[in-house]
Amino acid sequence: MSNLETRPAERTCTAGEQHAGVELLMARDVPLGGPRAMSVRRTIPQRRRSLVGAWCFCDHYGPDDVSRSAGMQVPPHPHIGLQTVSWLFYGEIVHRDSVGSLVTVRPGELNLMTAGVGISHSEESPAGRRPPVLHGVQLWTVLPSADAAVEPHFEHHADLPAADVDGARVQVFMGSLVVAGRRLTSPARTYTPLVGAQLDLPPGGRLELDTDPAFEHALLVDAGDVSFAGDGPDSVVPPAALGYVAPGPERLVVTAGDEGPARAVLIGGVPFDEDVVMWWNFVGRTHEDIVRARADWMAQVGDAGDDGDGTQYAPGAAGRRFGQVRGYDGGPLRAPALPDVRLRPRERRA
Template sequence: MSNVERDPVETVFPPGDPSAPSGDQSAGLEVLEPRDVPLGGPRAMTVRRTLPQRQRSLVGAWCFADHYGPDDVATTGGMDVPPHPHCGLQTVSWLFTGEIEHRDSLGSHTVVRPGAVNLMTGGLGIAHSEVSTPSTTVLHGAQLWVALPDAHRNAPKGFQHHEPTPIRVEGATLSVFLGTLAGQTSPVDTFTPLLGAEVTLDPGASVALSLDEAYEHGVLADSPGLTVNGTDTPRSAMAYLPTATPTLTLTNTTLDPARALILGGPPFEEEIVMWWNFVGRSHEDIVQAREDWMAHSERFGEVDGYAGEVTHLPAPVIPVVRIRPRGNASRGRRNP
């Protein structure tokens, strides 16, 4: 998915950002509230964005999180994002309901379906389109981005598809699409250690999961009535847990199943600049990426088969001011 905000913000994420306050798991937990972002068009589909924001920029290498739906496609028009570029990042698509047709400049053509992860590596540059299928009546899912480390930010284009087998843990069903959790490991390759998992709790159930204490974690609530380590986490909000948190305890306080996504990774210790659909290391990186995209450079390639009117989504104009560092609004000491 493209970041289609009309005036996207240029943001620098300082090394080691986010920094988490020290203390026990309850003291270090933060609840990140989402903000609504329309995807454009006369019947704009609205997504709820928790990353990035001023309070916290990244969770591990996860640098972007949009939660959307359930949307009635007859009302919103569904998803129709024309060919657009990415560089310096990987996109991770995860659906709860509906289907999205994916095409990219690597030649990949697949349908994203619930319970299957599609990971696309932008690296030096890639382009893709995303369109909800004609059979989709309700669209519901999450679009996530991962920042690539400097050593791999110019990696070749890539695409991976994986359908994890759900497993039962006490009180919940778990699907691990990246990394390892509860004894289940995904075969999908990433350039930094990551965790990505869907968990669905039974009505009124509670589940305790052992965490890698070298990771920080974010729990994105897809349902109301969810508590994370004893803290209420409203639907579409993300609960942030700092490193040195040994256990994640999720509780469903409702009489219906409750679902969440668990994201994690070691704190990302590199300075990055993110603007529109690009991740770089400097203002000049972003300017060059935009120029290459607008010039139809081979760097990004072309997407074949997209049937919409706009076959090359124009990039917004970069502001004349240079990027200035923007850290977390409330900074604390790092965990030891």
């Protein structure tokens, strides 16, 4: 999914300070703009914490009634330096990209797109008859510098490992996780040690997960009352919030309240040891990386001009970097204006 904000801030993402217990990160509502706007709840990046392992972006949307609207309509747009991880609870999304992929993703299936040096894609609700509700998460992971310029590629995985334990269900879509003594490993390609999984618990259900003590973890609650990594009031993570736990625990406990079932998404990984600059749909290491990617995209979509800092671009220049999305009924997104401020990556905080 594109970040459709009309004035996205350029942000330096750096590993945050470790926090005792559960650190609660509340979501902010982000209207994605345009006549076909949808709103999402964003928990990372934010000022207090911009990364959880290599996870750098978490948008939570729906449930939205798409039976009488166009649903999701995200025109072709570019990415560099990241992986997009599309995960649905309900509904369907059609993905097209510049490496020739045309795939419909459904609940329990993974769409994973690795941007590398540059890719473009579109996402839309299927035309005609489709499920009436759209509900899910859009996640991004940062590629380490050694792989930031990898050739772009796409993966779709419809058969992902899952385990049922005492009425609860765990499905791993990225990395691996030990559940009831069994290691569940996703076939998806990752570039740093990490995990992503959906957890479904019955009322009063309890899950004990064996975790890598080198990982930091966070739990995004979609529905229900959930306690994370403890039983006290400080361990409660409300719906739409993200509960963060620093590295150290070898086991994490997730508990649902008695009032109803609960659903959550667990993300985690080794703390990312590189500082990155993220703006719009781009992840780079320097301000210049972002300026160049924007210029290349704007040249490709046919806007001549000046980026405001002396960087010139013209239609047709660097037009091969992001490729072409075929089959989407509409033109590509143009990049927002760059911010007036120049940002440099900060040193990593301990």
